[in-house]
Amino acid sequence: MRFRKQLAASALALSLLGLGAPRAHAQAAAQEQYFPLQSYRVGPYAAGGTGFFGGFIDYMNLINLRDGGVNGVKLSWSECETQYIVEQGVECYQRLKTHVPAPSAWNPLSVGIAYAMIPGITADKVPLITIDHGRTDSTDGAVFPYVFPLLMNPYSETSAIVNFIGSRIGGDDKLAGKSIVVLYHGSPYGKETIPIYQLLAKKYGFTLNQIEVPDPGTEQEAQWLEIRRIHPDYVVLRGWGVMNPVALKTAQKTGFPADHIIGNVWSNSEEDARPAGEAAKGYIALTTQATGTSYPVIQQIENTVYAAGKGDMADKSRIGSVYYNLGVVNGILNVEAVRIAQAKFGEQTLTGDQVRWGFEHLDLDPDRVKALGAAGLFHSINVTCSDHEGHGLVTFQQWDGTQWHRISDWIAPDWSLLRPIIEASANKYAAQNGITPRDCGKQVASN
Amino acid sequence: MARLNPSHAAIVLFLVMALGVPFIPSNYIFDAILTPLLAISLAGLGLNLLAGYAGQVSLGSSAFMAVGAFTAYNFLLRVPGLPLLAALLLAGVVTAAFGVLFGLPSLRLKGFYLAISTLAAQFFVQWALTNFAWFSGGDTSGVITTPPLFIGPIAIDTPVKRYLLSLFVVAVLTLIATRLVAGRAGREFIAIRDNELAARVLGVKILRTKLFACAVSSFYIGVAGALWAFLYLQTVEPAGFDLDRSFEILFVIIIGGLASIRGAFLGAAFIVVLPLLLSRAGAAVFGATFDSGLVDIIEKIILGVLIIVFLRAEPAGLSALVARIKRGRGLALPTTKITGNFS
Numbered sequence: 001m002r003f004r005k006q007l008a009a010s011a012l013a014l015s016l017l018g019l020g021a022p023r024a025h026a027q028a029a030a031q032e033q034y035f036p037l038q039s040y041r042v043g044p045y046a047a048g049g050t051g052f053f054g055g056f057i058d059y060m061n062l063i064n065l066r067d068g069g070v071n072g073v074k075l076s077w078s079e080c081e082t083q084y085i086v087e088q089g090v091e092c093y094q095r096l097k098t099h100v101p102a103p104s105a106w107n108p109l110s111v112g113i114a115y116a117m118i119p120g121i122t123a124d125k126v127p128l129i130t131i132d133h134g135r136t137d138s139t140d141g142a143v144f145p146y147v148f149p150l151l152m153n154p155y156s157e158t159s160a161i162v163n164f165i166g167s168r169i170g171g172d173d174k175l176a177g178k179s180i181v182v183l184y185h186g187s188p189y190g191k192e193t194i195p196i197y198q199l200l201a202k203k204y205g206f207t208l209n210q211i212e213v214p215d216p217g218t219e220q221e222a223q224w225l226e227i228r229r230i231h232p233d234y235v236v237l238r239g240w241g242v243m244n245p246v247a248l249k250t251a252q253k254t255g256f257p258a259d260h261i262i263g264n265v266w267s268n269s270e271e272d273a274r275p276a277g278e279a280a281k282g283y284i285a286l287t288t289q290a291t292g293t294s295y296p297v298i299q300q301i302e303n304t305v306y307a308a309g310k311g312d313m314a315d316k317s318r319i320g321s322v323y324y325n326l327g328v329v330n331g332i333l334n335v336e337a338v339r340i341a342q343a344k345f346g347e348q349t350l351t352g353d354q355v356r357w358g359f360e361h362l363d364l365d366p367d368r369v370k371a372l373g374a375a376g377l378f379h380s381i382n383v384t385c386s387d388h389e390g391h392g393l394v395t396f397q398q399w400d401g402t403q404w405h406r407i408s409d410w411i412a413p414d415w416s417l418l419r420p421i422i423e424a425s426a427n428k429y430a431a432q433n434g435i436t437p438r439d440c441g442k443q444v445a446s447n
Numbered sequence: 448m449a450r451l452n453p454s455h456a457a458i459v460l461f462l463v464m465a466l467g468v469p470f471i472p473s474n475y476i477f478d479a480i481l482t483p484l485l486a487i488s489l490a491g492l493g494l495n496l497l498a499g500y501a502g503q504v505s506l507g508s509s510a511f512m513a514v515g516a517f518t519a520y521n522f523l524l525r526v527p528g529l530p531l532l533a534a535l536l537l538a539g540v541v542t543a544a545f546g547v548l549f550g551l552p553s554l555r556l557k558g559f560y561l562a563i564s565t566l567a568a569q570f571f572v573q574w575a576l577t578n579f580a581w582f583s584g585g586d587t588s589g590v591i592t593t594p595p596l597f598i599g600p601i602a603i604d605t606p607v608k609r610y611l612l613s614l615f616v617v618a619v620l621t622l623i624a625t626r627l628v629a630g631r632a633g634r635e636f637i638a639i640r641d642n643e644l645a646a647r648v649l650g651v652k653i654l655r656t657k658l659f660a661c662a663v664s665s666f667y668i669g670v671a672g673a674l675w676a677f678l679y680l681q682t683v684e685p686a687g688f689d690l691d692r693s694f695e696i697l698f699v700i701i702i703g704g705l706a707s708i709r710g711a712f713l714g715a716a717f718i719v720v721l722p723l724l725l726s727r728a729g730a731a732v733f734g735a736t737f738d739s740g741l742v743d744i745i746e747k748i749i750l751g752v753l754i755i756v757f758l759r760a761e762p763a764g765l766s767a768l769v770a771r772i773k774r775g776r777g778l779a780l781p782t783t784k785i786t787g788n789f790s
Binding site for chain 1: 473474475478479483524577584585590592593594595604679680681682684685686687723726727730738739740741742743744
């Protein structure tokens with residue numbers, strides 16, 4: 001009995017300790033802007049999580065150490081581990097949303113968690129950032145005022161890949177009669193772009209085969225034999241996690257050249273190419289941010305944050321990798337949204353709704369990007385009420401066996417072609433959920 | 448002390464849970480702890496009817512939850528003006544039909560073989576939901592957000608309302624379950640579990656009883672899936688109902704206690720709430736100094752150790768542990784064998 005009483009007592013103590021947690025986090029800082037981080041540092045997707053959230057945290061640390069915050073308002077954050085699992089991400093959201101001061105923006109870097117948060121964050125009036133991914137139709141800010149798929153949504157990505165293949169063979173008009181295979185991950189994420197590839201195939205007249213690889217994608221012999229039979233000019237790899245290196249290795253076995261495989265944004269990291277070894281040499285992938293450490297902002301992080309011993313990356317050699325640099329770019333976009341919102345609402349702790357206004361007016365032209373020390377890291381962004389993606393440009397990189405090299409200019413997706421489909425989908429969502437879309441024309445006039 | 452009738456005990460407990468609402472200060476407790484706890488408890492209860500009482504082990508619980516969630520979603524989407532409770536009921540009915548279909552192998556297979564055959568349901572459902580966009584309302588990505596919910600004119604839009612609705616549904620179904628297992632059906636389930644041949648000799652209709660157990664169990668799990676998707680996550684995604692969740696529900700009843708109504712609730716509390724408490728304690732104590740990933744791994748180790756300690760202390764599950772504690776304090780309980788009592 002004594003043992004049980006002790007057990008009960010310790011359970012009770014644990015629970016009291018646990019439930020008191022949010023108050024323990026809240027400090028009576030003068031002015032601070034708080035970012036809840038639903039990070040994933042363990043589990044199958046830890047490589048992406050540690051890189052992305054490491055870069056994001058390092059950039060916020062840079063702003064605090066170098067500039068003393070954003071116009072004197074310090075940035076603060078706390079982490080909650082999700083393991084990329086939707087339920088855990090939702091629990092983290094519920095745990096952190098009552099934080100004082102209130103969250104500025106959510107950055108879960110997970111489609112599933114983002115979907116689950118949309119009703120909640122819309123009611124809370126706090127923006128949700130899904131950089132490079134997310135619900136494509138949330139690009140329509142009239143229907144999704146609080147959701148921002150910044151830089152690139154899945155449809156833009158698809159269009160940019162097809163345009164890039166066009167440029168490799170001497171122009172979009174040469175696409176007619178060519179053959180493209182899309183090898184996609186058998187998940188909601190993988191399937192999201194199926195109709196867009198069909199649309200583009202019709203528009204440019206190429207032959208299209210879309211082949212599914214069931215999750216997790218460790219066996220792809222059948223798919224690559226099928227590809228060998230089709231004998232396509234290009235294979236687009238729309239992969240995820242372990243599926244990517246396996247695809248590259250299997251391609252080599254079946255004799256398909258790596259430099260005719262084009263990876264999408266979730267098949268573009270060092271962790272996707274390196275495990276494939278020699279087979280990955282020549283492999284090409286899309287990205288919205290370049291790799292490397294040559295950009296002033298990355299060097300300042302090394303010289304300021306890491307010199308002060310406040311760096312987040314346990315493995316310093318990963319600074320400058322794809323996921324890390326994406327985290328830094330994400331940090332820049334979040335911080336600049338706060339700065340733009342401060343210009344309107346004052347240099348103080350802002351509410352989530354005020355930061356949302358900042359995101360909706362996030363306009364960083366190449367000159368501003370250069371001033372931020374990120375010229376060449378990413379191109380530019382211009383978010384508006386109706387366009388929550390912000391016309392981000394993409395670039396392509398090639399793997400040389402040890403690192404990525406940029407091989408293309410900044411490429412613009414065909415936004416005008418995609419816009420009607422996005423609006424149709426957004427309006428359908430609005431009808432199903434009883435949402436009256438905002439009038440974005442009026443918004444511009446009133447602001 | 449007079450012995451409390453199991454149904455009355457349940458009624459008292461649920462009344463306390465409903466009347467306690469004003470005393471719980473934070474929405475977090477409703478949204479992140481109590482609502483998912485109720486949904487998982489109900490799923491555990493459903494599986495316990497099949498596995499604990501009738502002895503038919505299933506690894507398809509998560510698939511049945513998915514069927515329930517997507518059924519409710521499609522009815523709400525395609526039948527305008529359908530009341531939410533009717534959609535929940537239909538979710539249960541469709542899942543029950545589905546459960547009977549996948550329960551047919553139980554007539555020939557037993558034990559582990561049956562468990563493996565229920566895996567078919569798991570894989571088939573996930574495959575079907577990912578590959579036919581019709582199920583997710585034409586959304587290409589297959590992930591859907593639940594529409595606004597109403598009970599008559601009342602919008603179910605706050606954590607407390609979502610919790611109370613879950614509580615109502617779970618309470619009603621739990622009371623029905625206590626009646627069911629205390630009655631003829633429950634005794635027939637147990638007879639089949641303990642000795643199928645003897646049950647047949649006693650005049651239990653094996654075929655009908657097994658399929659009935661599948662149907663009832665699936666009904667409960669389907670409703671649980673709809674509660675999970677609509678009142679807790681507010682999103683439905685096929686990948687969320689994977690094999691891991693099936694295992695989780697199986698662990699709920701193993702840790703909570705097989706063939707016990709209360710075991711499902713205790714097991715769900717252990718599986719759902721304890722990791723959260725550990726994670727919050729970990730964040731409060733070590734959050735500032737350690738990597739959140741490291742803290743998470745340590746929590747997993749502690750949880751694993753606790754499971755071993757609990758099962759060592761009482762191999763028949765938390766339900767038996769509670770019963771023993773009660774006896775230790777002199778409550779006049781009859782010596783219980785594993786039966787369908789709520790006590």
